Amino acid sequence: MKHQLNKGNSRLHFSSSKLLSRPIMITAQSHMTPSSSSDMDPGIWSKLPEELMELILSFLPLKNFFNIRSTCKTFSIFALCSQSSSKSTYLYDSRSHSWTESDGFEPILNDRHHQEGVYYKGALYFTTAEPFSIVSFDLEKRVWRRSEAEVPGELTLARLVSENGGEGGGNERLYLIGGIGVSGITKMLKVWELGLGNEWLEYDRVPEMMCRKFTSVCYHNYQHVYCFWHQGMICICCYTWPEILYFKSSRRTWHWLPKSPSLPDKWSCGFRWFSFIPNLYASV
DSSP: OEEEEOOSOOSEEEEOOSSTTSOEEEEEOSSOOOSSGGGGOHHHHHTOOHHHHHHHHTTSOHHHHHHHTTSOSOOEEEEEEEETTEEEEEEEETTTTEEEEEEOOGGGSSTTOOOOOEEETTEEEEEOSSSOOEEEEETTTTEEEEOSSOOOSSEEEEEEEEEOOTTTTOSOEEEEEEEEEETTEEEEEEEEEEOTTSSEEEEEEOOHHHHHHHHHHHTTOGGGEEEEEETTEEEEEETTEEEEEEEETTTTEEEEEOOOTTSOTTOOSOEEEEOOOOOTTOOO
16 A cells, blocks of 8 residues: 655546456546537547557556556546536547547536545446435446435435455445534444445444544545545545554454654645555556
8 A cells, every 4th residue: 555645636536447347537527628529539549659648648647557557458538527518428438449428417526526436336436415425327328327225314424435356346345434423523434335235234333532533633624535445444534634544344443554654744734545556467
């Protein structure tokens, strides 16, 4: 596991994965969107020499470069574009060298959207802004859906994490990390798992003292909270705190990952952690 220092609040978020069905994702919440189909001319991508494509990929943030450097040559790109007059979803498929456009989904395209897409069983899942709900985009059918699983009540924050089940894709799981409280003040942090009956089942909860510490370091500003999955652990982080609160699912225990000794003592913001699993056989 590694970390990087994020010095800005960019509204452009990326995520990537090893399979074509798990795309690079771009969430663009600016007021810029393609004005016509010619702006996304497939010829721009299909005719690029391999060395130029590698050069373009070299400008990706460190996190994304690590994530996609061992991928196959086929990939897809998922993009959300927001403009006052239109909200659209674009999906690029490198096999056909083409973009397809779908209708956007208003609840996840506003300025309060902070959840990156989470891949689970062929779809990207998002949490909406309050009142919280779960929506997904089916990558095969190119359609948006609102989850039938009702989220727990009195949520003060909601984040999603998925366990992909390894290379075979089996045993996939979707988790919801949420704060429970009133008037925006979190009193408890819980983890739910999406069950076979399409309902959220309580999986575990953060011990009281750990919960108090985490909510205090966030100053109840949950926009800074993000989560990710790393080798059997659910990691809960805050941009303003250099430690990670993580849950080891195999033992169902909670722990703090201490501050890295390489960080300056007075550094108090911009912490961005991500999962990185070294692979000796990855090609750069």
